[in-house]
Amino acid sequence: MRWLALIFFPLIAWSHPVIYKDGWVISSMTMPDMTDAGASYSFSSKWAAGVNYWRLQDKAGDEQEYQLAKLNHLLWRYNGEASQANVYLHSGVGRSEWGDIKDRLAVMGGAEADWETRRHFVSGKYLHLRTSDYDTGIWVGRVGVSPILAEFQDLQAWAMVQAWYDPITSRETKITPLLRFFYHNVLWEMGSSLKGDMMLNLMVHL
C-alpha cells in the first residue's frame, strides 16, 4: 500500500494551494517510484481548481495511474505586518486504475494550515482519501528556515524538514530534510529521506 502514501505526496509537497487571481500553477514531482504532473488555476484569490496525473510503481512492481480533479479553498488568511497565516480546505474526486479494476472512484478531502515570515515557515496538513478499497488519512508537517533574506528578484533559499505520518503504509513517521529555492516565479525542491529516498519537486506560477 505504499502507493497510497505516494499519491498524497504531490498534494503535500507544495506551498500555497491557492495563489493570486487568474494565476496558474504548473507542478511536477519525481521520486524513485513515482512521477506526477499537475496544473491548477486560481479563479479568485480564494478558490482554485486543477487536475493531477500520477504514475507510480507499487511494491509488487505494478504500475498504477490516477487522475484527480481538485478544488481548493482559502478559508482564512491573516496578513500581518511581518507574517502571513493561512487555512486551506482541499477536495477532489477522480479515478484510479491498477490490477483488474480499471475505474475506481477516488474521493479526497482535507485541511491545511501554515504560518510564515521571511525567516521561518511552519505548516501542517491532514488529507483523507476514500476509494472502493481504502478509507484512510495522512498527517504531514513541515518546518523551515531561510538562512539569508534575499531581495524580491533574487534567489531565495530555504532549509526544511518534512515529517510524514502514514498509518496505512508503514506506521512510521518519514523524515525528509530538503532544500527549497525560489527564483522569480519558479520554485524547486531537492531532498532525501533519512532512508535515502530522493525527491525533486518543481513548480512554476504563471
Place this chain on the structure above:
Amino acid sequence: MKKTILLLSLLLSFSAFAETVSFGVKGMVCSMCAQGIKKKFSALEIKDVSVDLDKKLVTYTSDKVLSDAKINELIKDAGYVVTDIKRK
C-alpha cells in the same frame, strides 16, 4: 534644432504626468507569492514595479493613474491587504 526642442518638450510633458505611487502591503513575506503583485500591475501596462520585502512596500511610476480603490482591488486579488497609499 526645432525638432530637438519639440522632442524634449514632449518628453518633459510625458514625465510631468508620470506619478510615483507607493503603498504598504501587509502579509507580503514570500517573494514567489508576491510575484502576483507585479503580474497584476503588468496586466495594466504598468511595468516599472518594485517590491521591497523588508519594508513590505510596493512602488511604481507610471503615467497611468489608478485610483486607491483600483490599487486595493489589485492587491486584494493578489491575496494581500494595502496600507498607506502615497502619491508623488
